[in-house]
Amino acid sequence: xxxxxxxxxxxxxxxxxxxxxxxxxxxxxxxxxxxxxxxxxxxxxxxxxxxxxxxxxxxxxxxxxxxxxxxxxxxxxxxxxxxxxxxxxxxxxxxxxxxxxxxxxxxxxxxxxxxxxxxxxxxxxxxxxxxxxxxxxxxxxxxxxxxxxxxxxxxxxxxxxxxxxxxxxxxxxxxxxxxxxxxxxxxxxxxxxxxxxxxxxxxxxxxxxxxxxx
Amino acid sequence: xxxxxxxxxxxxxxxxxxxxxxxxxxxxxxxxxxxxxxxxxxxxxxxxxxxxxxxxxxxxxxxxxxxxxxxxxxxxxxxxxxxxxxxxxxxxxxxxxxxxxxxxxxxxxxxxxxxxxxxxxxxxxxxxxxxxxxxxxxxxxxxxxxxxxxxxxxxxxxxxxxxxxxxxxxxxxxxxxxxxxxxxxxxxxxxxxxxxxxxxxxxxxxxxxxxxxx
Amino acid sequence: xxxxxxxxxxxxxxxxxxxxxxxxxxxxxxxxxxxxxxxxxxxxxxxxxxxxxxxxxxxxxxxxxxxxxxxxxxxxxxxxxxxxxxxxxxxxxxxxxxxxxxxxxxxxxxxxxxxxxxxxxxxxxxxxxxxxxxxxxxxxxxxxxxxxxxxxxxxxxxxxxxxxxxxxxxxxxxxxxxxxxxxxxxxxxxxxxxxxxxxxxxxxxxxxxxxxxx
Amino acid sequence: xxxxxxxxxxxxxxxxxxxxxxxxxxxxxxxxxxxxxxxxxxxxxxxxxxxxxxxxxxxxxxxxxxxxxxxxxxxxxxxxxxxxxxxxxxxxxxxxxxxxxxxxxxxxxxxxxxxxxxxxxxxxxxxxxxxxxxxxxxxxxxxxxxxxxxxxxxxxxxxxxxxxxxxxxxxxxxxxxxxxxxxxxxxxxxxxxxxxxxxxxxxxxxxxxxxxxx
DNA sequence: AATGAATGAGAGTTCATTCAT
DNA sequence: AATGAATGAACTCTCATTCAT
Numbered sequence: 001x002x003x004x005x006x007x008x009x010x011x012x013x014x015x016x017x018x019x020x021x022x023x024x025x026x027x028x029x030x031x032x033x034x035x036x037x038x039x040x041x042x043x044x045x046x047x048x049x050x051x052x053x054x055x056x057x058x059x060x061x062x063x064x065x066x067x068x069x070x071x072x073x074x075x076x077x078x079x080x081x082x083x084x085x086x087x088x089x090x091x092x093x094x095x096x097x098x099x100x101x102x103x104x105x106x107x108x109x110x111x112x113x114x115x116x117x118x119x120x121x122x123x124x125x126x127x128x129x130x131x132x133x134x135x136x137x138x139x140x141x142x143x144x145x146x147x148x149x150x151x152x153x154x155x156x157x158x159x160x161x162x163x164x165x166x167x168x169x170x171x172x173x174x175x176x177x178x179x180x181x182x183x184x185x186x187x188x189x190x191x192x193x194x195x196x197x198x199x200x201x202x203x204x205x206x207x208x209x210x211x212x213x214x
Numbered sequence: 215x216x217x218x219x220x221x222x223x224x225x226x227x228x229x230x231x232x233x234x235x236x237x238x239x240x241x242x243x244x245x246x247x248x249x250x251x252x253x254x255x256x257x258x259x260x261x262x263x264x265x266x267x268x269x270x271x272x273x274x275x276x277x278x279x280x281x282x283x284x285x286x287x288x289x290x291x292x293x294x295x296x297x298x299x300x301x302x303x304x305x306x307x308x309x310x311x312x313x314x315x316x317x318x319x320x321x322x323x324x325x326x327x328x329x330x331x332x333x334x335x336x337x338x339x340x341x342x343x344x345x346x347x348x349x350x351x352x353x354x355x356x357x358x359x360x361x362x363x364x365x366x367x368x369x370x371x372x373x374x375x376x377x378x379x380x381x382x383x384x385x386x387x388x389x390x391x392x393x394x395x396x397x398x399x400x401x402x403x404x405x406x407x408x409x410x411x412x413x414x415x416x417x418x419x420x421x422x423x424x425x426x427x428x
Numbered sequence: 429x430x431x432x433x434x435x436x437x438x439x440x441x442x443x444x445x446x447x448x449x450x451x452x453x454x455x456x457x458x459x460x461x462x463x464x465x466x467x468x469x470x471x472x473x474x475x476x477x478x479x480x481x482x483x484x485x486x487x488x489x490x491x492x493x494x495x496x497x498x499x500x501x502x503x504x505x506x507x508x509x510x511x512x513x514x515x516x517x518x519x520x521x522x523x524x525x526x527x528x529x530x531x532x533x534x535x536x537x538x539x540x541x542x543x544x545x546x547x548x549x550x551x552x553x554x555x556x557x558x559x560x561x562x563x564x565x566x567x568x569x570x571x572x573x574x575x576x577x578x579x580x581x582x583x584x585x586x587x588x589x590x591x592x593x594x595x596x597x598x599x600x601x602x603x604x605x606x607x608x609x610x611x612x613x614x615x616x617x618x619x620x621x622x623x624x625x626x627x628x629x630x631x632x633x634x635x636x637x638x639x640x641x642x
Numbered sequence: 643x644x645x646x647x648x649x650x651x652x653x654x655x656x657x658x659x660x661x662x663x664x665x666x667x668x669x670x671x672x673x674x675x676x677x678x679x680x681x682x683x684x685x686x687x688x689x690x691x692x693x694x695x696x697x698x699x700x701x702x703x704x705x706x707x708x709x710x711x712x713x714x715x716x717x718x719x720x721x722x723x724x725x726x727x728x729x730x731x732x733x734x735x736x737x738x739x740x741x742x743x744x745x746x747x748x749x750x751x752x753x754x755x756x757x758x759x760x761x762x763x764x765x766x767x768x769x770x771x772x773x774x775x776x777x778x779x780x781x782x783x784x785x786x787x788x789x790x791x792x793x794x795x796x797x798x799x800x801x802x803x804x805x806x807x808x809x810x811x812x813x814x815x816x817x818x819x820x821x822x823x824x825x826x827x828x829x830x831x832x833x834x835x836x837x838x839x840x841x842x843x844x845x846x847x848x849x850x851x852x853x854x855x856x
Numbered sequence: 857a858a859t860g861a862a863t864g865a866g867a868g869t870t871c872a873t874t875c876a877t
Numbered sequence: 878a879a880t881g882a883a884t885g886a887a888c889t890c891t892c893a894t895t896c897a898t
Binding site: 031032033034035036108111112114115116117118119124127128131156158159160162163165166167169170171173174175176178179181184185187188189191192 | 245246247248249250322325326328329330331332333338341342345370372373374376377379380381383384385387388389390392395398399401402403405406
């Protein structure tokens with residue numbers, strides 16, 4: 001009675017199809033943007049007829065809603081790790097970078113959602129709450145780091161969290177992410193946070209401009 | 215007293231019309247995205263027939279090119295001040311914030327261009343060169359600031375410039391810019407750079423987390 | 429008893445629709461020329477929406493290709509009889525005349541294709557090969573006729589075939605075909621070929637200018 | 643007081659412009675057919691503005707009428723030579739061939755007019771009367787040739803004239819005129835008429851199938 | 857659960873024509 | 878006599894959506 005696979009449970013099979021369609025749409029958006037999202041293409045990629053797509057998703061908007069869900073879950077699942085020990089902030093930054101590097105579509109889709117949220121209140125709400133959760137998570141990390149004495153107590157955890165989220169978000173944009181700027185940006189962010197550990201991808205930079213105590 | 219308006223110079227009048235169309239398209243993109251850009255709407259907004267729009271811009275693509283030009287000029291003109299004394303980096307950051315605040319459309323359009331550049335090589339080239347110029351300008355500021363003793367000499371001006379550009383860019387995104395996050399982010403950036411002149415919008419908060427020497 | 433009409437075989441029904449559209453386009457071209465061919469009209473004539481027409485023929489050009497096929501087949505089917513006994517050249521000439529008389533659209537469409545071939549290499553190729561085949565068929569007839577002693581041996585079968593094809597082709601032109609000139613022309617051609625079997629449509633005019641021996 | 647040239651007479655200058663426009667349209671039709679005739683292009687080719695074209699020719703149809711006139715005059719002028727001695731029929735055939743060879747546009751335009759006449763009664767009338775005149779001229783030649791003993795008395799001058807005109811007309815069609823078929827056709831026509839003079843373009847063929855004297 | 861066929865609404869683009877200057 | 882600017886009408890083509898099967 002596994003809920004996945006083409007097995008007994010009919011409603012599971014249905015969910016499979018839906019997932020396949022959502023993933024196809026997700027890829028399409030990553031590649032062509034909302035502008036270039038064609039339901040026919042999505043259906044074709046899954047090997048289905050347009051009409052069948054509309055059986056699963058009555059309207060294009062509902063399919064997009066599915067994509068938003070999928071992207072968010074994809075994002076969150078990787079971004080909100082389990083334990084978060086003391087200085088796992090560094091791990092978090094790397095995780096984001098790795099995620100964007102390994103699944104380049106995600107950046108594109110997030111960017112598209114970002115923009116769409118300016119016009120689509122429904123998406124805006126989802127995005128906002130996701131970012132709020134993210135912000136809170138990062139802020140929590142910062143506070144714990146301060147409590148553990150790994151960061152300067154006078155930092156405004158709200159402001160720093162906002163800045164971190166902003167920098168990480170900018171990395172989804174093509175212009176910033178291109179030409180290896182990503183690594184530059186991330187490295188500098190680590191320096192500012194005093195969590196740069198040298199190797200990463202690159203050279204040992206034991207400077208630590210911001211953490212005089214170090 | 216240039217011949218703006220329906221006055222003497224005929225070629226100026228033509229340029230006026232073109233500008234009006236470009237601005238209308240610019241607004242449309244800001245409001246509805248590239249996805250929602252309709253030439254008929256643009257023409258109507260200026261009070262012209264579509265055929266007339268095509269008289270000025272043979273193709274939709276050429277109109278978009280006009281918009282790109284306009285947005286870039288809008289962006290650059292405010293971003294590349296003339297003199298740049300020693301600590302004008304702060305002024306620059308504020309200028310960007312003010313520009314995005316006072317002309318909210320600009321953020322939207324830049325975001326759209328940003329995304330489009332992932333698929334449109336022509337736009338990508340323009341965006342890239344603009345960002346490169348921006349990066350160089352900021353880096354130059356940083357280097358001068360270091361030379362004048364206003365910043366720590368060991369900073370990697372390339373990395374810091376990249377981070378600054380990334381943060382400022384992220385401010386064009388709706389999610390980041392909403393809910394007053396912009397100010398948070400900017401304030402923190404200033405702190406990191408050691409150029410913060412106070413909390414909120416302007417009040418003096420001489421903390422200076424990053425520039426211990428100062 | 430093939431599944432014509434709205435009966436069993438679904439793919440046959442599809443082919444029916446395609447045929448109906450092609451025939452409608454064929455009629456439109458005959459009536460208004462390529463210049464006046466409007467997809468909307470074609471669809472309307474069959475009782476379909478334009479979008480549906482594009483379902484069957486993705487582009488106007490592909491619809492035209494269908495028309496070319498149809499016209500050619502219409503032409504060939506009647507022009508390349510089965511057996512061709514000795515003096516069937518006469519039959520061939522009459523068949524062409526009858527075809528053009530009974531299906532006046534064909535002349536118009538062929539004329540249009542003729543002209544279009546001056547600008548459209550694709551059509552030019554089709555027309556050329558059709559005419560070549562026709563030329564060869566006629567030449568073959570002539571040679572057999574010579575071999576059987578029904579025509580003078582010294583005739584240049586290539587030249588005569590070219591002339592015959594030219595005359596028959598000219599009969600598709602409105603000016604030539606109008607005012608009963610067709611019959612005049614054909615009668616004279618028969619005389620030159622020595623196969624004339626009578627005046628007007630049928631009256632016996634045993635002159636036979638060309639076949640003195642006969 | 644020459645009526646041509648850019649001199650004194652204002653109405654002559656006007657006529658010049660008209661002629662230039664007509665000739666430009668004529669060339670355009672030869673190249674692109676009626677289908678591809680664009681008034682803007684015509685005006686541009688003469689170096690005028692569209693609006694100016696409409697000053698000379700209020701409507702596109704009126705411009706076309708001008709082209710018809712021009713083509714007809716071009717055709718007639720060369721086709722109806724002055725003297726016509728006894729066997730000038732041969733000269734006539736050669737003249738037509740040379741005309742079509744030396745001014746290839748004429749064939750195209752005549753073909754277009756030919757087809758258009760199927761839909762445009764006005765053009766049909768002009769074409770018809772031109773062809774009638776041509777037919778009569780050729781018939782006159784034949785009759786004189788018979789009277790002078792250069793042709794067989796029993797020929798039906800009406801039928802032969804019709805056939806000649808048909809063959810010559812077919813030579814305006816691209817498919818017939820291509821691939822050197824023209825010469826074949828013409829040569830054979832000359833043989834049938836008994837006026838082949840051997841060399842022409844090619845080999846001496848003194849056969850003369852049709853001249854009983856042989 | 858799946859599909860082929862059909863559609864309405866609308867997109868960008870073209871073109872002959874007009875009008876004020 | 879000439880033009881730049883403007884327009885209406887029409888064209889081909891696209892796409893999300895629907896419906897009978």
